[in-house]
Amino acid sequence: MSLGLNASRRREKRRRRMMMLKWLAGLAIIAGAGAYAYRTGAMLAEGEVRRLEQSVAELNVRLSELGAENARLREARESALIEVEQWRQRYQKDVPTGQLAEILTRVQSRMADGVKPERLNFVIGAVSNERRCEGGPVTKRFILPTPLSTGSNDAVTFADGLITVTGRGETSVNDKGDREAWFDPSQPVTLRFIEIGGRATEATGTLPLQHSMVIGDREYRFAIRASNRSFVEVSSDVCAYP
Numbered sequence: 001m002s003l004g005l006n007a008s009r010r011r012e013k014r015r016r017r018m019m020m021l022k023w024l025a026g027l028a029i030i031a032g033a034g035a036y037a038y039r040t041g042a043m044l045a046e047g048e049v050r051r052l053e054q055s056v057a058e059l060n061v062r063l064s065e066l067g068a069e070n071a072r073l074r075e076a077r078e079s080a081l082i083e084v085e086q087w088r089q090r091y092q093k094d095v096p097t098g099q100l101a102e103i104l105t106r107v108q109s110r111m112a113d114g115v116k117p118e119r120l121n122f123v124i125g126a127v128s129n130e131r132r133c134e135g136g137p138v139t140k141r142f143i144l145p146t147p148l149s150t151g152s153n154d155a156v157t158f159a160d161g162l163i164t165v166t167g168r169g170e171t172s173v174n175d176k177g178d179r180e181a182w183f184d185p186s187q188p189v190t191l192r193f194i195e196i197g198g199r200a201t202e203a204t205g206t207l208p209l210q211h212s213m214v215i216g217d218r219e220y221r222f223a224i225r226a227s228n229r230s231f232v233e234v235s236s237d238v239c240a241y242p
Contacts, residue, residue: 133239137223141233144189146171149181149230158236163213163220165234167191182230189232191224207232214241 096104107120140156143149148171155166168190169183183189185207193213194200203211208225219241227233 133237135237137235137237139233139235141227141231142166143230144169144183144232146181146183148179156234158222158234159215159218159220159238162196162215163236164194165191165222166194167232185226191222191232193222217241 110120111117138158140158142156142165143151143153145151145154145166145168155164157164169185170187170189172180172182172184174180188204188206189209190202190204191209191211192200192202193211195213195215201211201213203209203222203224208223211222211224213220213222217240219239221237221239223235225233
């Protein structure tokens with residue numbers, strides 16, 4: 001009886017000892033796994049930190065390059081703006097506008113017609129604000145033709161027949177909507193100034209109108225206005241040119 005009890009106690013001690021050893025082995029395994037995981041995590045974190053540090057360094061280099069490029073672009077922009085302003089000032093200085101542009105256009109037109117530059121230069125040099133005119137203005141009137149009216153007294157001449165003035169206007173319409181024979185002075189008209197030889201110039205617009213012609217060394221200036229019904233009145237004076 002005593003022997004059996006002792007044997008049973010020894011088996012129980014061995015069983016408890018084995019259970020303890022198993023628990024210790026399990027704890028050792030868990031501790032080892034934790035240490036391995038910590039070491040592995042630390043290594044991974046250290047590698048990630050190094051990678052991020054490398055990325056930050058590369059970004060700093062790129063940022064520095066972009067800053068330098070931005071400075072170059074600002075400098076180039078400022079230089080371009082300065083150049084644009086210089087060209088704008090040169091354009092305003094060298095390219096004629098307004099009346100000067102009109103004068104240049106006329107000079108180019110006259111040169112295209114065959115007038116020599118020396119002649120134009122001489123004329124421009126001789127021009128002055130003081131005009132030397134012959135006598136007083138001569139005034140004549142004529143019936144301005146329309147699509148409904150043509151006939152006699154539809155032209156006048158000046159300078160002993162050197163220049164003939166005629167023209168055409170729009171038909172007048174009364175309050176009832178009926179068309180009448182005379183021209184409508186509120187509508188644009190066209191006046192033709194015909195030289196001996198056939199060369200003609202025109203003035204178009206609403207009366208009153210002004211027109212000038214140069215023939216030889218004389219300038220013929222005309223002022224046209226509406227007169228009595230159907231009539232226009234033309235005043236002309238002759239001045240030395242230039």
